[in-house]
Amino acid sequence: MISYIGVALNVPLKGLFHYQWPLPQMPLIGTAVIVPWGRAKRLGWIWEVCPTPPEHIALERIKSVVCVLHSPVYLNQRWRQLVEFASRYYHHPLGACVFDVLPKSLKSFSKNLQASSILQTWLKKNLACVVFDLTDYHPNEQSVLLEPYSGFLERNTVAQESIEFSERPLTLEQVFAVETLRAVKGFKVHLLHGITGSGKTEVYLRLIVSAIQDQKQCLLLLPEINLTPAVEAFFKERIIGLRVAVLHSGLTDTQRLNTWMASATGGIDLVIATRLGVFVPMPKLGLVLVDEEHDPSYKQMEGLKYSARDLAVMLGQMCDCSVILGSATPSLETWHKVQLGAYGKISLSKRAVVGAALPVVDLVDLRHHTTSAGLSKPILEALQGVLAQGDQSIVFLNRRGYSPTLMCEACGWVAGCHQCSAHMVWHRAESMLRCHHCGVSRALPSVCPTCGNQDLTAFGRGTQRLEEALLCALPKARMLRIDADTTRGKGKAHQVFTAAHQGEADILVGTQMIAKGHDFQRVKLVVALNVDSALFSHQPKSAERLFAQLMQVSGRAGRTGEPGRFMVQTRYPHHPLFQCLCRQDYTGFAEYELQARKAAGYPPFTYQVLLRADHRKLDHAMDFLHHARQWALEWLEQQAWEAECTPRLCDPVGLTVVRVGGVERAQLLVESISRRNLHHFLDSWLLFLPSIGGSVRWFVDVDPTEI
Ligand code: ADP
Numbered sequence: 001m002i003s004y005i006g007v008a009l010n011v012p013l014k015g016l017f018h019y020q021w022p023l024p025q026m027p028l029i030g031t032a033v034i035v036p037w038g039r040a041k042r043l044g045w046i047w048e049v050c051p052t053p054p055e056h057i058a059l060e061r062i063k064s065v066v067c068v069l070h071s072p073v074y075l076n077q078r079w080r081q082l083v084e085f086a087s088r089y090y091h092h093p094l095g096a097c098v099f100d101v102l103p104k105s106l107k108s109f110s111k112n113l114q115a116s117s118i119l120q121t122w123l124k125k126n127l128a129c130v131v132f133d134l135t136d137y138h139p140n141e142q143s144v145l146l147e148p149y150s151g152f153l154e155r156n157t158v159a160q161e162s163i164e165f166s167e168r169p170l171t172l173e174q175v176f177a178v179e180t181l182r183a184v185k186g187f188k189v190h191l192l193h194g195i196t197g198s199g200k201t202e203v204y205l206r207l208i209v210s211a212i213q214d215q216k217q218c219l220l221l222l223p224e225i226n227l228t229p230a231v232e233a234f235f236k237e238r239i240i241g242l243r244v245a246v247l248h249s250g251l252t253d254t255q256r257l258n259t260w261m262a263s264a265t266g267g268i269d270l271v272i273a274t275r276l277g278v279f280v281p282m283p284k285l286g287l288v289l290v291d292e293e294h295d296p297s298y299k300q301m302e303g304l305k306y307s308a309r310d311l312a313v314m315l316g317q318m319c320d321c322s323v324i325l326g327s328a329t330p331s332l333e334t335w336h337k338v339q340l341g342a343y344g345k346i347s348l349s350k351r352a353v354v355g356a357a358l359p360v361v362d363l364v365d366l367r368h369h370t371t372s373a374g375l376s377k378p379i380l381e382a383l384q385g386v387l388a389q390g391d392q393s394i395v396f397l398n399r400r401g402y403s404p405t406l407m408c409e410a411c412g413w414v415a416g417c418h419q420c421s422a423h424m425v426w427h428r429a430e431s432m433l434r435c436h437h438c439g440v441s442r443a444l445p446s447v448c449p450t451c452g453n454q455d456l457t458a459f460g461r462g463t464q465r466l467e468e469a470l471l472c473a474l475p476k477a478r479m480l481r482i483d484a485d486t487t488r489g490k491g492k493a494h495q496v497f498t499a500a501h502q503g504e505a506d507i508l509v510g511t512q513m514i515a516k517g518h519d520f521q522r523v524k525l526v527v528a529l530n531v532d533s534a535l536f537s538h539q540p541k542s543a544e545r546l547f548a549q550l551m552q553v554s555g556r557a558g559r560t561g562e563p564g565r566f567m568v569q570t571r572y573p574h575h576p577l578f579q580c581l582c583r584q585d586y587t588g589f590a591e592y593e594l595q596a597r598k599a600a601g602y603p604p605f606t607y608q609v610l611l612r613a614d615h616r617k618l619d620h621a622m623d624f625l626h627h628a629r630q631w632a633l634e635w636l637e638q639q640a641w642e643a644e645c646t647p648r649l650c651d652p653v654g655l656t657v658v659r660v661g662g663v664e665r666a667q668l669l670v671e672s673i674s675r676r677n678l679h680h681f682l683d684s685w686l687l688f689l690p691s692i693g694g695s696v697r698w699f700v701d702v703d704p705t706e707i
């Protein structure tokens with residue numbers, strides 16, 4: 001009897017591809033096969049088995065599988081379930097999703113696909129594999145023995161014998177957190193809201209130990225690749241016998257594959273990983289931890305554009321286990337879910353180390369202090385004071401959230417949209433102001449509409465000069481720059497951070513990278529510069545991110561001993577964001593910002609999808625978007641959905657940085673308060689779009705973090 005299989009292939013087309021399965025025994029779902037594709041062959045993964053031929057293809061056109069690769073590399077059911085969900089939710093072809101998230105060694109082979117080349121590659125990686133060539137297979141003549149490998153993983157699962165961990169007295173808050181979270185049975189999401197230094201890691205440790213003692217596996221996601229070595233070392237030192245693996249994009253293909261396979265056989269208790277770790281197969285997963293859950297780097301920006309934080313929650317649901325989202329400054333989506341009662345919340349409100357106080361916050365009002373090359377006198381004096389005492393300072397330069405908005409330095413006026421509450425973006429080339437939210441545009445005003453000042457400027461000017469200015473003003477200080485440039489290359493980051501920890505620098509200058517997780521012991525002063533542009537960015541999340549960064553970077557001061565000092569230079573000291581910052585009041589900020597989002601109709605009160613279009617000629621990209629919009633409007637009219645639940649389509653706009661590598665980029669934003677309707681609409685839209693795509697490269701981004 002012939003059966004049929006649906007195979008996931010790495011092609012940019014929706015759905016599975018069907019082939020004949022000539023063997024008498026049923027194929028094992030999740031196994032790799034080689035199938036014909038046009039004149040070539042492709043590697044794919046069996047995704048479904050159909051007893052009857054698929055109806056949408058003529059029987060004689062269904063080809064037969066060429067080879068089956070019988071090996072321990074198989075995609076288990078839970079893994080497939082997660083990938084299927086991601087494919088559906090992010091509207092990305094299933095096969096493309098599979099290949100986007102598989103380790104490279106399992107998918108990249110020479111074009112002319114030969115079973116032997118796969119065999120060689122896999123054997124080199126110690127993945128025993130039997131290849132059955134089915135090209136000349138005749139059911140009556142041969143009999144192929146296919147013992148399913150499904151049993152393989154279970155049989156080879158290595159149980160954790162015993163672990164030991166070194167105790168340390170917990171604070172009362174930590175005890176409460178651990179007790180509460182340990183008692184969780186089944187799927188439940190908790191926000192662990194703990195200020196910096198409150199000892200969240202210690203709570204994770206206890207929960208991990210309990211889970212391992214229950215013969216479970218744990219997944220700990222971290223936002224930043226540079227944090228993984230220290231965290232791995234911490235857990236190894238504290239838990240004797242722990243079988244831990246790390247996974248991030250800095251590993252070699254072989255290392256990644258090893259982690260993947262070891263986790264899949266249950267031979268790993270704890271996987272510490274950046275966002276791609278959410279796709280590590282863990283058959284006994286019993287605890288999911290997402291540290292710094294608010295961090296933007298959990299969003300994958302290429303290929304399958306997923307949020308690892310959101311998928312981690314889905315994974316927890318599929319595995320029916322506890323999910324813990326840790327942060328000092330939770331994302332507003334998460335905070336909103338807590339308020340709705342969907343997530344639980346546990347707070348750690350005090351620093352764990354006795355005597356470690358939170359820093360004193362000083363706002364330096366730029367309306368009253370002049371600056372030279374961006375630096376005000378109070379800041380320079382404070383830096384000098386710390387230097388004289390032989391202590392360390394951190395200077396944090398905000399580069400994120402930079403948005404060329406027009407502003408008046410005299411009165412603080414900022415160009416806003418009259419149609420919605422977003423700020424206008426200055427498109428220099430055309431001398432226009434444009435709203436990226438609703439798409440409306442207008443000419444640049446020649447004078448400030450509030451005070452008549454003729455000298456209107458853009459935010460964010462001169463950031464690069466700040467470091468030079470610092471060097472000039474403090475020639476004796478030893479500076480160390482920590483940003484994406486100085487930490488690029490193997491081992492570079494480790495080197496730079498070690499130097500910082502060992503006190504080889506007096507002033508650490510850096511971007512957001514400096515704010516994350518590192519526990520510098522001798523820092524007495526933290527200074528934040530160039531922060532105002534983020535208050536008026538057209539990016540909806542920019543204030544949230546600024547607040548998170550400032551809270552985080554301020555936490556770097558006075559980790560031990562006396563309280564440190566945190567100074568922020570701003571022209572808007574009365575802005576609620578800074579007022580909350582002075583009180584270290586996340587809750588106050590969240591309330592303010594959620595209200596602003598609600599008023600503006602931004603997430604989490606609406607759901608958004610971006611349609612991006614790239615082309616060498618901007619006209620082509622824009623034409624595509626206009627056409628797409630027109631079709632959508634007509635389609636939506638036919639649905640006769642309630643007006644307020646009908647997705648709203650904005651006007652297409654060119655991106656702020658329109659031209660990148662000779663390609664012009666434009667986008668169209670779609671919003672809806674009904675997630676269901678939005679996705680229903682997308683299903684139809686995405687079937688239509690290929691017919692008008694032409695040479696335009698386009699994609700959708702569901703829940704975009706930048707618009
Ligand atoms: P967070 O991740 O919440 O910012 P950490 O877990 O890094 O905080 O802990 C901050 C510091 O407090 C670390 O140096 C850690 O060793 C220490 N610490 C954590 N828990 C305790 C405790 N119960 N008693 C003393 N020190 C603690």
Ligand code: ZN
Pocket residue numbers: 417418419420421422435436437438439440
């Ligand atoms: Zn607008």
Ligand code: ZN
Pocket residue numbers: 408409410411412413448449450451452453
């Ligand atoms: Zn003005």
